[in-house]
Amino acid sequence: MTTLADVKTYLNYINGSWVPSTTEQVSASINPANKNEIVGYVQTSDIEDLDKAVAVAKQAQGSWRKLSAPARGEFLFKIANAIEARIDEIAETMTKEMGKTLPEAKGETVRGVAILRYYAGEGMRKVGDVIPSTDSEALMFTSRVPLGVVGVITPWNFPVAIPIWKMAPALVYGNTVVFKPAQETAVTAAKIIECFDEAGLPNGVVNMVTGKGTVIGQGISDHPDINGITFTGSDSVGKRVGQAALARGAKYQLEMGGKNPVIVAADADIDLAVEATISGGLRSTGQKCTATSRVIVQKEIYDEFKEKLVAKVKEITVGDGLHEGIWMGPCASESQQNIVLSYIEKGINEGATVLCGAKKPEGPEFEDGFYVEPTIFEDVTSNMIIAQEEIFGPVLALIKVDSIEEALQVANDVQFGLSASIFTTNIGNMLSFINDIEAGLVRINAESAGVELQAPFGGMKQSSSHSREQGQAAIEFFTSIKTVFVKG
Numbered sequence: 001m002t003t004l005a006d007v008k009t010y011l012n013y014i015n016g017s018w019v020p021s022t023t024e025q026v027s028a029s030i031n032p033a034n035k036n037e038i039v040g041y042v043q044t045s046d047i048e049d050l051d052k053a054v055a056v057a058k059q060a061q062g063s064w065r066k067l068s069a070p071a072r073g074e075f076l077f078k079i080a081n082a083i084e085a086r087i088d089e090i091a092e093t094m095t096k097e098m099g100k101t102l103p104e105a106k107g108e109t110v111r112g113v114a115i116l117r118y119y120a121g122e123g124m125r126k127v128g129d130v131i132p133s134t135d136s137e138a139l140m141f142t143s144r145v146p147l148g149v150v151g152v153i154t155p156w157n158f159p160v161a162i163p164i165w166k167m168a169p170a171l172v173y174g175n176t177v178v179f180k181p182a183q184e185t186a187v188t189a190a191k192i193i194e195c196f197d198e199a200g201l202p203n204g205v206v207n208m209v210t211g212k213g214t215v216i217g218q219g220i221s222d223h224p225d226i227n228g229i230t231f232t233g234s235d236s237v238g239k240r241v242g243q244a245a246l247a248r249g250a251k252y253q254l255e256m257g258g259k260n261p262v263i264v265a266a267d268a269d270i271d272l273a274v275e276a277t278i279s280g281g282l283r284s285t286g287q288k289c290t291a292t293s294r295v296i297v298q299k300e301i302y303d304e305f306k307e308k309l310v311a312k313v314k315e316i317t318v319g320d321g322l323h324e325g326i327w328m329g330p331c332a333s334e335s336q337q338n339i340v341l342s343y344i345e346k347g348i349n350e351g352a353t354v355l356c357g358a359k360k361p362e363g364p365e366f367e368d369g370f371y372v373e374p375t376i377f378e379d380v381t382s383n384m385i386i387a388q389e390e391i392f393g394p395v396l397a398l399i400k401v402d403s404i405e406e407a408l409q410v411a412n413d414v415q416f417g418l419s420a421s422i423f424t425t426n427i428g429n430m431l432s433f434i435n436d437i438e439a440g441l442v443r444i445n446a447e448s449a450g451v452e453l454q455a456p457f458g459g460m461k462q463s464s465s466h467s468r469e470q471g472q473a474a475i476e477f478f479t480s481i482k483t484v485f486v487k488g
């Protein structure tokens, strides 16, 4: 076991300085591939620390919003360069902290750099429209102003991309930020904030306070000086954040769970559908809100699809994501592993049939990690818990249907509506899917995961607060519109 002395302790970042929490307490961030390895210690902060961060963010807001948007964008370019110079180190930390494989972690870090550059460019784009007034001698137009101080609450599954896709637009549109990363991945978050620091942002513009969600996350939701909150995470916590924000009139944006379907039509390219189901469902150990979870297959091709899918899934190499040749890492934490195993048990008890996986892998190399074998169920019906609730693990549920109409009805038969895909070569099927599927991301002959930073991202139904993140859509959350009427 590593000890406190061997391992670096990461501090909060408040007003441009790295400071310990007033509690003088830290918590250990553990490697899910080897629970005996401590990746770092992070501050277990209290409301007093949050209050300090909010106060300096409020103070910094006046001068930050007065900078021109292109000047704010220049800072984002510098942050992007600082992260780019540390891609390998940041990606390795991510893999050690939450388990995704190193190539995936690198891909995510590169994506973070691209998001920063995209929003740096947004600083050069128009923010308003001229609208014809009924008064021919007046000029009417819209302008936009920042919200003020924005609270950013993020999960552990994309510890670089999600914080950046929230903080970059917040900053370029003139807000200051108080960031609370998931405690699980707070070391990776600290490294990202080191890059913000390196870029020389004015003091107080970005602040990071680590600590328990129930203390710091709740504190952000309730804080009277936080004007907007952007959250990604679980359905239950998201609803609580939204209710607290609404109660005090703050703006909020929530991205929550998914129970994403893929439909495999009788006319599909079966090999393509198999590849995409595996990639969409099992990459990142199934821990994506966009992960494929329900695989709805037409009866004509069901057996062929199933056989090919099971054969390929059995080839997946599970292990420490830092090692070459490993395709799937561990679950991010012991509690996440237990959640996944308990859903597998529920599936078995409900009468679904296990085709592969469904247990912890055996062998000395797995003993100290939070591993679960990639798992496929069949004989799943839409009313089962494993077909309704977000599992957030490497579990696929096969549902056999008689027709495309039934496939669509099953696909929509859940409370969530984030992402959905169909594999078909029939244009009629594609068009009905585009029109009738209840999902914010609609994917044809492509896996359910895989978000592009320049396009709007968000869900329907219980998956989001119905706002959209990323691309130019981000301006809608991070600014308020002013309608200006000028008469000479």
Ligand SMILES: NC(=O)C1=CN([C@@H]2O[C@H](COP(=O)(O)OP(=O)(O)OC[C@H]3O[C@@H](n4cnc5c(N)ncnc54)[C@H](OP(=O)(O)O)[C@@H]3O)[C@@H](O)[C@H]2O)C=CC1
Pocket (backbone or CB within 6 Å): 153, 154, 155, 156, 157, 180, 181, 182, 183, 184, 211, 212, 213, 214, 215, 216, 217, 218, 219, 221, 232, 233, 234, 235, 237, 238, 240, 241, 255, 256, 257, 258, 288, 289, 339, 390, 391, 392
């Ligand atoms: N849609 C998605 O992208 C994600 C969905 N999930 C789902 O959520 C489940 C649980 O994962 P988990 O990480 O615990 O997700 P949570 O929703 O608990 O955590 C997300 C963020 O919210 C914080 N938080 C926790 N409690 C509160 C609170 N009362 N008020 C404000 N913020 C709070 C967390 O802090 P802290 O980590 O310090 O507790 C974290 O920063 C997963 O099994 C999965 O189903 C999880 C992650 C991402």
Ligand SMILES: O=C(O)CCC(=O)C(=O)O
Pocket (backbone or CB within 6 Å): 157, 158, 162, 232, 287, 288, 289, 290, 449, 450, 451
């Ligand atoms: O699929 C992606 O790239 C993004 C997924 C995501 O936002 C999430 O899992 O929280």
